[in-house]
Amino acid sequence: MILIVIFFLLVFIIHSFIQIIQWLINQHRLYLIIKTIPGPKINFPLWGNINLLTGILRNQPIGLQSKAFINLMNDICEQYDPNNRIGLIRLWFGPFVPIIIITNANIAQKILNSKDHLDKATFYSLFRYAIKDGVFTSKTEKWLHQKREIQNHLKFKALQRYIANTERHLATLNERIDAVIDDMNKNGQIDDIKPILSTFVLDVLGENLFSTKFHSQSTGVEPKFVRSVNRMLELSYIPFLQPWSYYFNKSILVYLCNLAIFLKTMNYVNNFQYSVRKIILDRFKMKKFEQKSRKQLSLLDSMIESRISSMNPDRILKLNQIETQINTFVVAGHDTTTSALSWALYLLGHHPEQQQRLIKEIDDFLADLNLNGESITLLSMRQLKYLESVILESLRLYPSGPFIARRSRSEFKLNEQTTLPGNINYIIFIQHMHMNPEYFREPKKFYPERFLRCRKETEFEWVNHQAYLPFSGGHRMCLGREYGLMQQRMFLINIFRRYRVKSLDRFGDCQPRFNFLLSSAHFPIRFERRQPQSTPATPSFMTTVSRHSFL
Numbered sequence: 001m002i003l004i005v006i007f008f009l010l011v012f013i014i015h016s017f018i019q020i021i022q023w024l025i026n027q028h029r030l031y032l033i034i035k036t037i038p039g040p041k042i043n044f045p046l047w048g049n050i051n052l053l054t055g056i057l058r059n060q061p062i063g064l065q066s067k068a069f070i071n072l073m074n075d076i077c078e079q080y081d082p083n084n085r086i087g088l089i090r091l092w093f094g095p096f097v098p099i100i101i102i103t104n105a106n107i108a109q110k111i112l113n114s115k116d117h118l119d120k121a122t123f124y125s126l127f128r129y130a131i132k133d134g135v136f137t138s139k140t141e142k143w144l145h146q147k148r149e150i151q152n153h154l155k156f157k158a159l160q161r162y163i164a165n166t167e168r169h170l171a172t173l174n175e176r177i178d179a180v181i182d183d184m185n186k187n188g189q190i191d192d193i194k195p196i197l198s199t200f201v202l203d204v205l206g207e208n209l210f211s212t213k214f215h216s217q218s219t220g221v222e223p224k225f226v227r228s229v230n231r232m233l234e235l236s237y238i239p240f241l242q243p244w245s246y247y248f249n250k251s252i253l254v255y256l257c258n259l260a261i262f263l264k265t266m267n268y269v270n271n272f273q274y275s276v277r278k279i280i281l282d283r284f285k286m287k288k289f290e291q292k293s294r295k296q297l298s299l300l301d302s303m304i305e306s307r308i309s310s311m312n313p314d315r316i317l318k319l320n321q322i323e324t325q326i327n328t329f330v331v332a333g334h335d336t337t338t339s340a341l342s343w344a345l346y347l348l349g350h351h352p353e354q355q356q357r358l359i360k361e362i363d364d365f366l367a368d369l370n371l372n373g374e375s376i377t378l379l380s381m382r383q384l385k386y387l388e389s390v391i392l393e394s395l396r397l398y399p400s401g402p403f404i405a406r407r408s409r410s411e412f413k414l415n416e417q418t419t420l421p422g423n424i425n426y427i428i429f430i431q432h433m434h435m436n437p438e439y440f441r442e443p444k445k446f447y448p449e450r451f452l453r454c455r456k457e458t459e460f461e462w463v464n465h466q467a468y469l470p471f472s473g474g475h476r477m478c479l480g481r482e483y484g485l486m487q488q489r490m491f492l493i494n495i496f497r498r499y500r501v502k503s504l505d506r507f508g509d510c511q512p513r514f515n516f517l518l519s520s521a522h523f524p525i526r527f528e529r530r531q532p533q534s535t536p537a538t539p540s541f542m543t544t545v546s547r548h549s550f551l
């Protein structure tokens with residue numbers, strides 16, 4: 001008996017020994033490859049470059065920490081790879097965990113289009129508290145199945161059905177703005193536009209995604225779970241930014257307080273997930289959508305309908321998977337869209353010339369439609385090229401996702417000289433690329449015209465299309481891109497056919513608050529009604545497909 005135990009013990013020890021040797025060989029190979037990539041010096045191998053993060057971030061309040069993080073990353077890129085010569089920077093998080101930052105558009109495109117880089121980076125697991133293993137966070141194999149099922153429900157042709165809800169909530173938004181204009185004390189001034197936009201986006205998302213009325217605009221408050229998700233992401237972010245100092249330098253009391261807040265927010269998120277589950281079960285049982293016109297189905301209804309009508313339901317998303325996707329869309333679609341709307345207003349409010357050009361384009365477009373007795377359709381909105389350029393330029397200057405990250409499954413040969421290592425995390429630094437004068441001439445300038453001047457992939461005097469990644473790119477590009485763009489188009493047409501806006505702070509004072517993907521503009525703004533005689537009679541958005549629609 002003892003001999004058998006000794007035998008197994010020996011086998012175990014030899015096996016572990018071989019594993020350790022293999023791991024050391026791999027680490028050495030990784031080290032040799034990474035050595036060729038520029039990056040900050042390591043003074044103390046156990047820490048790697050973590051001291052850079054902790055040093056700068058320790059005294060920043062939550063919310064601004066992430067801004068400090070982005071600034072730090074920008075500084076590191078400029079210092080260690082001046083003029084984007086190589087487009088790669090390495091950082092060591094401790095002795096064994098390297099991260100590679102990519103600032104070269106060509107390399108970023110190769111990574112995003114490679115089948116070996118479909119997994120999201122390890123630290124995306126923080127999102128799993130809020131959205132579990134949905135299409136945003138899932139690993140390649142699961143993601144392929146989920147994406148196949150979801151993309152049809154969000155592609156351009158499917159969006160027509162969301163117009164009616166959006167238009168109704170836009171009408172409520174107008175009433176809110178009108179009330180501020182008519183209020184003598186306020187005289188059209190809103191001290192912080194973000195909550196107004198956020199509640200509007202949420203109400204639209206609730207109805208379009210899962211037939212739920214949040215009533216956020218009428219109550220003026222976001223549901224608790226939305227604030228909880230944001231808070232949760234902020235809290236999850238702290239240990240990532242300050243892995244050691246957070247636990248050792250701060251008092252245990254601070255840690256416990258944050259833990260208590262985390263658990264409380266988790267509770268709200270769980271409650272929300274429970275409500276979503278209930279809605280899904282109810283709608284599934286009632287099969288209400290069977291009597292509804294297909295064009296009015298919410299995303300949830302159409303996913304359930306696919307499941308019911310499928311010949312092979314095993315291949316279609318199950319109800320619990322649908323629930324995960326709905327949670328994912330609310331989190332992935334809410335702050336990103338709010339942020340895009342708020343920054344577009346901010347920039348236009350500071351650039352009257354561009355605002356006037358946009359107003360003229362919208363007026364001409366509406367006058368043409370009126371003349372022909374047509375409504376605004378998804379497709380006709382696309383004729384507004386200046387509007388599109390304003391949206392694209394705002395997203396360039398303020399991308400909702402300043403960086404995205406992937407985990408490689410294997411080594412990746414970039415060219416004869418450079419091979420990128422496998423099994424490590426890559427950060428694609430979108431915000432840095434958007435500000436690179438090599439890719440975008442005069443990058444700090446708000447200049448929507450750049451997109452009109454460079455419409456084709458081959459024209460890149462003002463825009464390098466490869467470096468433009470507000471919705472990411474390649475295989476795991478944003479699934480809500482068309483939906484997000486539609487919302488922005490409808491919102492801006494609606495605002496500027498009625499009002500002029502003026503941002504009331506000093507240009508540049510308003511700074512984004514990042515926590516991974518999320519950033520929004522909080523700033524004071526004044527709305528003025530446009531003179532009635534100068535606004536053309538306004539055709540409504542077309543909510544049903546008629547002979548004018550090309551869909």
Ligand code: HEM
Nearest residue numbers: 136332333336337340400401404471472476478479480484
């Ligand atoms: C202006 C609005 C939006 C912007 C700027 C934006 C941006 C992005 C970016 C940068 C990513 C890549 C994230 C990463 O790889 O880490 C992404 C992914 C995603 N977005 Fe959006 N998004 C927007 C709106 C939406 C909306 C409205 C929805 C849903 C209704 C949505 C759903 C998703 C999903 C599901 C993914 C994950 C795709 C995948 O991994 O395959 N997004 N988005």
